[in-house]
Amino acid sequence: MFTVKARDLAAILDQAAPHRFQAGEDACDLDALILDCTPGHLHVVACSDRTLAVARTPVAGDVWTAPVGYDDATALRGWLESSDTVTVEHVTSGGHQLLRFTEGVAQLTVPAAPHVGRLPWRSLLRLVLDAREHPLAQGRPVQLSADDLSRWLNAGGNGEAIEFRSLGPVGTLVTAGPDFLGLQTPHGWDGPEPGRGWSSSLRTRLFLFAGQLLEVGARYADWTGTAWVVPARPRSGEEPWLISADYAAVALPISHVLAVGKFLVRLPD
Template sequence: MFTIKARDLAATLDRVAPHRFRADEDAGDLDALILDCTPGHLHAVAYSDRTLAVARTSVAGDVWTALIGYDDAAALRGWLESSETVTVEHVTSGGHQQLRFTEGPAEITVPAASHVGRLPWRALLRLVLDARDHPLAVGRPVQLNADDLALWGNAGGDGEAIEFRSLGPVGTLVTAGADFLGLQAPHTWDGPTPGEGWSSSLRTRRFPFAGTFLEVGARYADCTRTVWVVPARPGRGEEPTLVCADYAAVTLPISQVLAVGKFLIRLPD
């Protein structure tokens, strides 16, 4: 449980909201975003078939992850408009994983979509950041601000891909199809190095249990082929709880799962 200013949570949701499947695609259960909490940050993760976006804001929270549908996220975003400071809780009620947001007597509860497959966004971003710093990487980084990007939006008016290629101190070459060329003047930036300070957010959230390790958000199968999700890291001295990925209302202590399922095998992401 933690408290956060409503405007900070709203801004974090807004930064990733555009990154979702298009309305004409049958995304089904994939049309969801992830709220992922670590002791230092709350992350909002959104994705489509073409993009992945992660925004974070500082919190002093526990360790949990929950997928929520975009409609529920939109309802939460609207509720935040009339709020100042909200308390966020990751709870299990009636066998369902939920996120509860309260401010005084006002409350909104958002159900978690635990049946949605896990997105390995930490692993993907680690690969991207490692590739950027690889000694064999070709080219220079291209840095544009939001206003710059808005200027180039119509360059591919007929659906062409817009390419940004750094020319070093000269600037950035912008191309779109056979009939468009542009040049973006270079910027100087005083902000932090891109990707710097993200190591704590991108490390795995494994914790020891009975001589092995479990990971928050990962999926495991037992001998009956039932798939279970680890929704949160247990507190000190507490037993881990598992949520059934096939039947979201089934939430059991791990000891009860193992009594029937015998063992747990980690499934690929």
């Protein structure tokens, strides 16, 4: 649980939201915003068929990740208009993963979107940042269609300059100030170095339980073939919960899953 200024949360929602699959496109179960919390930042992650965008704002939070449908994200964005400082809490209740936003007596509860595919955004951005100095990226032009460009306009919503840097065959790295990173697939500004200060955001979040390393946001299968998602890192002394990736409204303590499923095997992204 943490508090955040409503305007800061609204800003990162606005920055990421344009990056969405269009009607009629195959979204591959990725048509949702991902709210991802680490001890230092709250991230909003979105993608389309050609773009990936990650906006963040500083918070003192826990470790969890939750997909949110666009309709619910729109409702949250409207609710924030009349808010100042909001408390954000990630909870599991009645088999559902929920995000609870509170200010005084006002409260909005947003359910996590079911059956959203795994988006390995941290791995993708680490690869992008590693490609910056590749010889094939030097001196290449950046090519964007009008539709591509329109998706990035909100990245500079607070007046930041938007930088497009060619990564050669990898695509184009997009930055706007210190808290926005994006990737545009292929088709001299003195701002911050792209990726500087993002190491904590891009670090894989692992924790040890009963001798097994588990990754927040990753998918695992038990011996029955049932797929489970690890939604959050438990607090000290608490047991982790798992969310079913196959059935709606199924959330169980990991001990209950292992009592039937025997073991968990990490599924590929």
